[in-house]
Amino acid sequence: MRRPSSGVWLVLGLLALWEASARLGWVDSTNWPPVTEVVGALVRDSVTGELPLRVGGSLYRMFAGLLAGGLAGVVVGLGFALVPMLARLFGVVVELLRPIPVPAVIPPLVLFLGLDDPMKITVVALTVFFPVLTNTLQGVRAVEAEALAMGRTFGIGAWRRAVFIVLPACLPYILAGLRVALGLALVVTVVAEMIAGEQGVGNYLVVMQFAGRAPEMYATVLLLAALGYALNRGFVALEHRAIRWWFAMGR
Template identity: 50%
Template sequence: MTQLVADNETQGLSGPKRSVSIGVRVRNSRASGVLLVVLILCAWELSARTGFVQSTNWPPFSTVMATLVVDVTDGELLPLILSTLWRLARGYGIGFAIGIPLGFAIALLRPVRLVVRPTIELLRPIPIPAIIPPLIFLLGLGDSLKLSSIAFATLFPVVLNTIAGVMAVEPIYDQVAKTFGVSRWTALRRVVFPAALPFVLAGLRTALGLAVVVTVVAEMIVGQDGVGYYLVSMQFAMRAADMYAAIVLLTLIAYLLNRAFILAEGRIIRWTRLREASGDAS
C-alpha cells in the first residue's frame, strides 16, 4: 500500500516513467529549477551581506534560518506553534463536524435542500476576515472568536463538496442495495458514504488550506498568542529576522499539513476502492 502511494506521488509530478535517453533525462530533470532556487537564495544572501541592499528589513537568508533554529530550539516559538495548531485543529474540527452531516442532509433530503442551500449560497461569498469585527462584539477577543471564524471558513468547501459527492453517486449503486434488501441506513453507510468520500476528502483538503490562512489572519488581527500574532509583533518590534523566521515556519506548517493530508487521502480512498472491489458492502 505504501508503495502504491509513493507511485502516485511520482506520477503526480512527472507522469509515468519511461525509459529515456540520457539527453532527454537531463532535459527532463529539475536540475535547472533547483539551480534557480539556489541562485536566488545566494543573491539574497550576498545582497544582504555585501550591503548591496542596505536595510534592517533585509537580513541574510542564513541569519533567518539560524534565527528560526534558535527560536524553535530555545523554546520561544514552541508554545506558539502548539497554540496555533491546537486552534486550527479545533476550528477545522468544528467546521467539518458540522459540514459533512449538513452536506449529506442537503444532498439526500429535498426539504433540507430547498430550505438550507440558498442560505449557504448567500453566505459563501462573504470574505471571511470581514466576519471577525462584528463577531468581536458577540464573542469577545478570545479563542471562541477565532474558532468560529476558522469553522466558518472550513464549512463551505466541505458542505459544497459533500453535496457534489453524494449527488454524483451512481443511482445504480443505490438500486442494487435496494434490490438486495439492504436497509436505508446500511446503504447510506456502506454504499453512499464510501462513494462520496473522494469528493468529501477533496473538500476537506481545500478547507484545510483555507483554515490555515484564516487562523493566521485571525491571530494577526485579534491575536493574543499563536504564530500569526508573533509575526505581527516581530514586525512592530522591527525584528526582521524573527519575522522572516515566523513566515518560514508558517509555510512549513502549511506545507506539512497539506502533505500529510494528501498521504492520508491516498490511503483512505485506496481503502474505499478495495472495499468496493472486493464487494464488501454487505
C-alpha cells in the same frame, strides 16, 4: 537514495539569491536581513520554546476548527443531497454566507465570543465548512445510481444508505475538499491571531513587525511556509492510505 527534485533546487537557489542580495547590498534596506540571520533567529526562538508554544496553540485552533467545520460540511452536504427540502429551506442562507470575506466575519464574532479560542475556532470552522460542503454535494451526485437502487432493493433505509453506501462512495470528494480546507484553515488561523488576541503565530508575526525585528518576522514567514508544506504532504499520505482503492482505479 532519493535525489532532490528540481523544485527543491529552485527553493535553495532562491534562498541563495536572498542571502547574496542582502550581503552584497543589492537590496539597500535594514529590513532585508540575510537568510542566515533569519535562520539563526528561527533556531534561537525555537530553542527558547517561544515559537514551539505558539505553533502548538495555532495548530490546536486550526485542527479544532477543521474538525468542526469538516464534520458540519459533510453532515449538511449529505442532508442537502438526500433531503431536497433541506436544500430548498437553507440553500439560500448558505449561498448568502459563503461569499462573505473572513476578515469581515471576525469583528461580529469578537463581540459575541470575545478574543479567545472559541472565536478563532469558529472562524476556522466557517472557512472549512463551505469547501467541504461543496465537495460532499459533488460526491453524492457522482454516486452510481445502480448502487443506490441495490440498496433500496435490499430494503436499506435512506439514512443507512447514506452512511453505508453514499458516504464511502463520496469519500474521495470529501477528502479533496478537506485538503483544500486544510490550507485555508492555516491561513485563517494566522489571520485571526493577527487581528485579535495575544496568542499564536499570527500574533507573534505582528509583534515582530511592530518591534522592527526583521529576522524574527521573516523567520515566522519561513516557518509558516514549511508548516503548510508539511501539513499538505502529510494529508496527501493519509489520503492515499484512506482511499487506496480510488487511486488503484487510476483516478
